[in-house]
Amino acid sequence: MIKIVGVSRTFQTRKGSVEALRNVDLDIGDGEFVAVIGRSGCGKSTLLRLVAGLISPTAGEVLIGGTPVGKPRRDVSMMFQQPALLPWRSVLDNVLLPIEMFGWRRSRHAERARHLLDMVGLTDFQSRLPHELSGGMQQRVALCRALIQQPRVLLMDEPFSALDALTREELAGELQRIHTDLKATTIFVTHSIQEAVLLADRVVVLSARPGRIRKIIDVAIPRPRSFSRSTHLAEVSSIVADLHELLLDIEDNRDALAAAPGRAPAGLRS
């Protein structure tokens, strides 16, 4: 579905050039859920914006469904860290914004908008204004807005990172359910190992500056998965430990980490 072939991206700034991504290759299958994880500034957002067609690569190519991405496409939708809801539009109207922007008929999609709001438990809030909603509810509305156009590809840039821990878990659970239902090919950028392991089929670990693919880890745990009671405790904790090591690992102290294999990663919850 998504093919990223030898993609590099360098930004020109006043203080010289910044190499954000170098030679990234990635193949994502139809309906697959890929999490991208990496340190701050390693080029995760850049990768997502390249796939969205918001910026173009300095080298290489991104293909979606076989065609090169030049500009934003209607079958690709994006969700950001901030909900970015228009404050003067009701919840329902916000969800229908892409429809209006495309010049499609509102009436033909209103039913679907209500259905999506229903899926995230916001049926009773559809005529409210965004400021009357909590942060978690606003991000749910943004999710519905990203889904209204029935995208084949869903790009999510740390969508839950501005929320509190409990709300994050709740939303991650909902996203898992929605992905099982709708099967959109998803790239999900996150800082949270937990989220990545809960949601993804594969986790792509990027190394810092310039961003390169460090490792791709398969998460072969059957769905539905859950944060709290996992029947696959051993797998979960081994993947979490792997990811933790990869992320903490600064290139040269690899050996130091390898010398202490029994060390349990800090902050592990399983």
Place this chain on the structure above:
Amino acid sequence: MSVSSDTRSISVIRARFSAAGLPTLGAASALLAWWTATTVFNVSSFFLPSPADIMTAFRKQPEYLLRESWVTMTETLIGFGIAAASGLLIAMVLTASSVIQRATLPLLVALNSIPKVAIAPLLVVWMGFGQGPKITLVLLICFFPVVVSTMSGLTSTPADFGELARSLSASWWRVYFKVRLPWALPQIFVGLKVAISLAVIGAVVAEISNPDRGLGSVIVLSGQSFDTPLAFTALVLLALMSVMLFYVICAVERLLLPWARAISA
């Protein structure tokens, strides 16, 4: 239960009081202080008339005063209306492209720094008597605040919305009318509120420099006949008019933009 509903009704009463009660209380105590000062120190009404003197002056010729108020009011409203419409339109044209904006903004700022009040006598030379020059002065005074605030509203669309619109590959005009313009509305209202306060001043200044009709000319004429209470009556009517027009705009804003206060707080 009853305790919580009690505290709720108390807080509602408190909110109502601070919305309407406090301003009334403030005005009433100022009035009382004024009245006490004029009676206690026995100030002559020629020097500073008391509130009672002003009521008397108004009762003597209410029709005349209201008619002149209406003249000033129509000049204010027509000038303000034209300024608001043309200011909005011009700001929209200027912000359509950053090239036009950069080319014209310094000129606008320069024009705005001309003290418009100084143009009033010139307007008489150019346009003669009647309401024409007065409306023109109101227009000139109101125009810039509307243009400047509309421009700043139209150019302050949050980056989040820009990115969202681009990811939807929305056409320029759809983004303009569905995102940029609605976002600018609270700013536009800031401009309108400044403009309406200036509009009344503009009308009066124009009337004073060319006194034929309106409350400005009432002030000039009463000054010439040493009728201080009448001059004060005209001032009070002007103040009432200003306050009323200002609050009408505030009310329209609240009605149209219930979200604006919530996100700015």
